[in-house]
Amino acid sequence: MAVSTAGEIPVRVADAEQSCGSGRVLAILSEVESMLTRLADSGTCGSIDLRNLLAGPGDRETLRRILAEGEVSAVVRALGETQVHETAVRGVWWVTHCAEDGKTVAEFIEVTHVPEILKTPPDDIADGLEVLFAKRHALDG
Amino acid sequence: MSKDDSIEVSLRKQGISRRAFMKFCAATASLLALPPAMAAVIAETLGRARRPSVIYLSYQECTGCGESLTRSFSPTLENLMFNVMSLDYYETLQAAAGTAAEAARHTAMKENWGKYLLVVDGAIPRGHDGAYCTIAGESAVDILTGAAKGAAAVISVGTCAAFGGIPHASPDPTGAVPVSQVIKDKPVINISGCPPVPEVITGVLAHYLTFGSIPELDHLGRPKVFYGDTIHDRCYRRPYYDAGKFAKTFDDEGARNGWCLFELGCKGPITYNACATVKWNQGTSYPIQSGHGCLGCSEPDFWDKGSFYQALSTGTWSGGTVLGAAVVAGAAIGVGAAVVSRRRQARADRKKQP
Structure with a gap:
């Protein structure tokens, strides 16, 4: 077939809506179920690194569609945005770390009450105290 | 930023919060295929470490490996990676030239003898007693041999440095050899690829900084964490x-x-x-x-x-x-x-x- 323009290149985009993903999606869901059971029974948190697991086209979209959006969303702005969403499966969070240009650098499913990235570390609390002191000092003149 | 500061102190001086540092450590743990819980261990270890000196030598290469390295991660995280190292000599990026550049290399070697990381890209020409590549009157073979003596670890970046690559290809007019054929008295980590995946380069550096040791290597000297599977094994096709x-x-x-x-x-x-x-x-x-x-x-x-x-x-x-x-x-x-x-x-x- 002769192709003279880029638009004639016969590219077919996979339809993620119709896809059930690879077998990896089912394996991840099974692991999430085990972790959620442990969280419910003993309070033990768990985490799954998605980097090497969602390799196939459509895998990520399929997993997101199945877990769906829940009640809580948060954005952390530290070295780029980190998006934190509780999924429709309560206690299961989808955490996406992005760099400042928006590229994803790490992606996790966390099975926990609250993801660690949302908690303020003690060092940062100490910094906060210093900032507050400085602001009050400035107001006091 | 003082060279004596720990990595954590130097980052805090740049206004990087602990939370941001933890994010960097989570990304690094993910890159190294470590369990997510290891991010806290990385943060603890990396935070206390001093910034290591890195000397980067380039020989028969196209600078594609350096291009790859400088595109690792995204701008901010890449800067963070460079901030946890002290890149003391790299001809492609440094402003200094001539005797000033060579003096910088000698100073870095002297001040960090036995502790610096030596990164090499490109093959080493050994034909005609090394005459095909000389810098400031010294052959590539001699500079590499001298620099390797004081290095804590030697890292060959790219297929040319790891296996000879294209300079070594037939008819190999310059007698090009990989770093491992010049340096035989200490382990050489091979990060092969033409060029290597950028995150693999920084991942190996992060592993060394975190654990203070070289990662487990395969029979060709490549880190198993990145070269343990074939492309075919992990291919979505x-x-x-x-x-x-x-x-x-x-x-x-x-x-x-x-x-x-x-x-x-x-x-x-x-x-x-x-x-x-x-x-x-x-x-x-x-x-x-x-x-x-x-x-x-x-x-x-x-x-x-x-x-x-x-x-x-x-x-x-x-x-x-x-x-x-x-x-x-x-x-x-x-x-x-x-x-x-x-x-x-x-x-x-x-x-x-x-």
Whole structure:
């Protein structure tokens, strides 16, 4: 077939809506179920690194569609945005770390009450105290 | 930023919060295929460490490896990686030139003797007593040998430094050799690829900074965490190989359906690298995902092993019919045969070794 323009290149985009993903999606869901059971029974948190697991086209979209959006969303702005969403499966969070240009650098499913990235570390609390002191000092003149 | 500051102190002086540092550590743990819980360990260890001195030497190379390194992660995280190291000598990036540049290298070596990381890209020309590459009157062989004496670890970045690469390809007019043929008294970490995946380069540096040791290496000196699987093992097109569905040309129905590129010359079954998992261009894709077979660029002598578009079943990659028979069987039978072919490839490689 002769192709003279880029638009004639016969590219077919996979339809993620119709896809059930690879077998990896089912394996991840099974692991999430085990972790959620442990969280419910003993309070033990768990985490799954998605980097090497969602390799196939459509895998990520399929997993997101199945877990769906829940009640809580948060954005952390530290070295780029980190998006934190509780999924429709309560206690299961989808955490996406992005760099400042928006590229994803790490992606996790966390099975926990609250993801660690949302908690303020003690060092940062100490910094906060210093900032507050400085602001009050400035107001006091 | 003082050289005596710990990494954590130096980052805090730059206004980077603990939370941001933890995010960096989570990304690093993910890159190194460590359990997510290891991010806290990395933060603890990396935070207390002093910034190590890095001396980066370039010889017979195209600067593609340096281009790759400077595009690792995204701008901010890349800067963070560079901030946890002290890059004391790198001809491509440094402002200094001539005697000032050489003085910087000598100073860094003297001040950090026994502790600095030596990174090398490019092959080393040994023909005519090293006359093909001299810097400030010293041959590449002599500079490398001298710098390696005081290094804590030597890292060969790119296939040229790791295996000789294109400069070593036939007819090899300069007598190009890999770093490991010049430095024989200490382990050399080979990060092969033409160029290597950028995150693999920084991942190895992060591993050294975190654990203070070199990662576990394969029989070719490559870190197993990144070179433990073949492209084929982790390829999303693998189910088509197993089902015997192959593209026959680059524009046929099979190619459009994303079938396996084995018959179009893909070297994925015998190429160990992280392209299929870490991917390229900030995780966008890798050659096979873009419709082209793997060239096998992270394997020794990939340039001299025949056409990139001949199937492995033609036997050109093992230099004989041993691999060819196995991979023909692999294409016919599907799963399992590629493993057999790799074992035979390994045996063939071992036979070749002196």
